[in-house]
Amino acid sequence: MIRFEGVGKQYPGGNEALRGLDLHIEPGEMVFVTGPSGAGKSTFLRLIPLLERPSRGRVLIDGADLGGLPGHRIPYLRRRVGMIFQDHRLLDDRNVFDNVALPLIIAGRGRDDIGRRVRAALDKVGLLHKEHALPVTLSGGEQQRVGIARAVVTRPPILIADEPTGNLDPALSQEIMQLFEQFNQVGVTTVIASHDLSLIESLGYRRIHLEAGRLAWG
Numbered sequence: 537m538i539r540f541e542g543v544g545k546q547y548p549g550g551n552e553a554l555r556g557l558d559l560h561i562e563p564g565e566m567v568f569v570t571g572p573s574g575a576g577k578s579t580f581l582r583l584i585p586l587l588e589r590p591s592r593g594r595v596l597i598d599g600a601d602l603g604g605l606p607g608h609r610i611p612y613l614r615r616r617v618g619m620i621f622q623d624h625r626l627l628d629d630r631n632v633f634d635n636v637a638l639p640l641i642i643a644g645r646g647r648d649d650i651g652r653r654v655r656a657a658l659d660k661v662g663l664l665h666k667e668h669a670l671p672v673t674l675s676g677g678e679q680q681r682v683g684i685a686r687a688v689v690t691r692p693p694i695l696i697a698d699e700p701t702g703n704l705d706p707a708l709s710q711e712i713m714q715l716f717e718q719f720n721q722v723g724v725t726t727v728i729a730s731h732d733l734s735l736i737e738s739l740g741y742r743r744i745h746l747e748a749g750r751l752a753w754g
């Protein structure tokens with residue numbers, strides 16, 4: 537489903553974040569991306585929705601080379617890849633409902649459809665009762681759940697998460713990982729970069745371990 541072939545990424549200024557990465561993630565897989573700080577985990581994730589482009593090699597999704605994707609198809613690709621960040625990036629001046637609705641508004645969905653989908657997504661993350669709340673009134677774990685609802689509201693086949701539990705305590709981190717497992721169990725391919733090795737090991741999924749921009753194992 538997600539294939540990297542000889543992928544290198546050099547940022548302007550010379551930082552070589554990835555150096556010839558070859559790997560394949562199967563449809564419906566749940567995988568963790570690990571490695572020391574600066575190993576290239578975020579860069580690896582950012583190449584999947586084309587937030588970055590490779591300097592060398594190819595990234596393919598469902599057999600299609602993203603390098604050949606015309607610019608006007610990028611929004612469509614991004615609706616198929618739900619993204620979750622450590623700092624969840626919610627809009628502070630919009631309530632929970634409006635934050636989750638954002639990808640649907642951008643996609644031009646109708647009002648009724650938006651209402652239905654947003655409430656279904658909030659229900660899945662257990663926050664239906666908070667739809668009118670402003671993000672600042674929520675706990676860190678709840679804010680991350682809103683971020684997850686926003687990522688899944690377009691029902692993407694792929695979820696990528698960059699340090700989604702980085703700011704959470706162990707119990708909340710475990711709850712967030714259980715949410716990811718629930719989405720994965722209904723077929724969503726899930727790729728999570730994390731430093732939380734004890735939690736990852738307790739879950740037992742495949743680990744892709746990067747070191748200095750290379751696949752060390754996995």
Ligand SMILES: Nc1ncnc2c1ncn2[C@@H]1O[C@H](COP(=O)(O)OP(=O)(O)OP(=O)(O)O)[C@@H](O)[C@H]1O
Binds near residue numbers: 553572573574575577
């Ligand atoms: N936008 C950028 N411009 C220049 N260099 C960058 C940029 N983003 C990342 N890098 C560099 O690329 C390398 C890999 O960074 P990346 O963020 O992918 O690593 P990481 O494994 O996610 O690190 P961390 O665990 O600290 O988040 C680092 O040397 C970093 O400084």
